[in-house]
Amino acid sequence: MASSRVTIKDVAKRAGVSIASVSRYINKSFQVGKNKRLKIEEAIKELNYRPSLYARRLAGGKLNTFGLIIPGYEGIFYSYYALSIIREVASALDNAGIDLHLNIYRKKDLFNPSLVDGVIVADIVSNQEQVSRLIKEDVPLVVINRRVSDSGVSFVAVDNYKGAYEAVEFLINHGHKKIAHLAGDLKVQCAQDRLGGYKDAFSKNGLKVNDKYVGVTNFSRIQAREELEKMFSSKEPPTAFFCCSDEVASEVISFGEENSIKIPEKLSVIGFDDNPNCLHSGLMLTTVRQPFARMAQEAVKILQEKTAKETPPKRLTLESKLIIRDTVSFLKK
Amino acid sequence: MASSRVTIKDVAKRAGVSIASVSRYINKSFQVGKNKRLKIEEAIKELNYRPSLYARRLAGGKLNTFGLIIPGYEGIFYSYYALSIIREVASALDNAGIDLHLNIYRKKDLFNPSLVDGVIVADIVSNQEQVSRLIKEDVPLVVINRRVSDSGVSFVAVDNYKGAYEAVEFLINHGHKKIAHLAGDLKVQCAQDRLGGYKDAFSKNGLKVNDKYVGVTNFSRIQAREELEKMFSSKEPPTAFFCCSDEVASEVISFGEENSIKIPEKLSVIGFDDNPNCLHSGLMLTTVRQPFARMAQEAVKILQEKTAKETPPKRLTLESKLIIRDTVSFLKK
DNA sequence: ATGAAAGCGCTAACAG
């Protein structure tokens, strides 16, 4: 019995009611008389009926599915950040009883939103095109981890600026002056913000930023290594590093180990993410933790409201948290 | 201009043709005369038209979306195996220009397949209920990594038995006799198969299986540790380990390091998966590599055929490959 | 509380 063929009509016939009643029962069961209700329930069970969601949607109903759009750059499935977003959004949706349509796009064709009720866009690298198109099409939309300039768009972001500021100030308070920053890809807003926080922590503490201490990476170890070698071949190598990710921080630690630079005695390190994969090495990394789970939950909540009824845009910035562990020490003169 | 409201009608009007022609153009553009074609193209671009996929589906068309169903057990997003499946299926679908509806279910409600053209089910833990229901509903279906007994169901699996057999025989050929196996959760077929391969490698080489050398885990480090401690507190600890995953193998290596058991001199280790995350420690792990990418590609291909037309079930078993690196040595008497 | 009926946007005959 191919019950995919079972329609609301079959249920109605079996239950001896009209299809309208069945529809009502499914969507808000209390509006149907009790005896009919029981009959409908029975019919549904016996026939193994499941509503056709696309038919429902066509008739104005909901698909109960949200899209998550993530730019599909190389290595995305090895990126702790991207995986965290996917994981937490999937989990938040699961709790809300909503399905996930995952769009990891590499192709140029933009995501067709007709299969979802709303869309969450993660800013990993810039994806302005997708966002503009979705706005134009009036698709309920929330952007994650990017403060969108268009004030009509909702977002949930992390205060990367402040997170960076606090981390660097923490290093300054430990007596460090030669603090390097291994930044992430500056096309990404969070990388810019962290760089901003780094710079401001300097100036607000009466220090000057030295461009030689700023290296730009794509959040990966390989480029971090290049920058490290540059910095440590200079006359005055840094005594501390603030890194754009825990992975990059791991690379700093590896570099230190290979070159017999004791951490934290000779070199302090702070990462970003609180990535459990980077905890292994025995050294517990001091790092800035991002509230991925809450970010996802808030995004889902906002999107639910948006899909329920017209809602003014919500723009949320969450706090990160400095997790103090073992890789920062006072600078010894 | 909320172009989500733009329908095929609008395009037809703008282009001065019938909606049927527009539909034809979209689905098989060559069946439309050239001047009309150009007009339609123009209209589509100007109006920013995108077809409504659910309406298309209702009318008998395709959604161009496949579902991937994965049981949502705790820690799934930290499982290399699960992530590999997701990654490779996502990638194969991307190449095929098909969208991914990811269903990681924890709730009891079964996945409603009406939003997809076909479904890939990954066997991580047993999920017979989902599969039976989908079969009953006649949903195009491919199971990944499990040889389904129902001969009407297509699957793409890995020859776990053989992979295990070869690994253990490799150890035997290196003079090992006290070979332990840290098995995975035996509810999962691949764990059973690997255990089978382990046992048969013994008997076919004239050796006897000693149950004390078989420990069952849930593929995780914690349970591996327990089994390790048991085995190494016995009179005759193993000289070699064949593990159900690289993670478990990593735990064996950690255990060795902590207890000053040199690897591979005093203890040989083989893992399963070829998980790059387990390569760090300086020691290059000898392991059995699974063809995840090919598995996903084949699954997608089969499903595409199935959704195109009625197709006899395809049942594919792919070979794994022993990757010989540094963690196995000849047993010294 | 309930049923009849009008679409939702599209595809696939069918007729020309």
Add this chain to the structure above:
DNA sequence: CTGTTAGCGCTTTCAT
């Protein structure tokens, strides 16, 4: 090659 038209399965008025 092209247009007309009948549904696909469901939700939602509108009557009753």
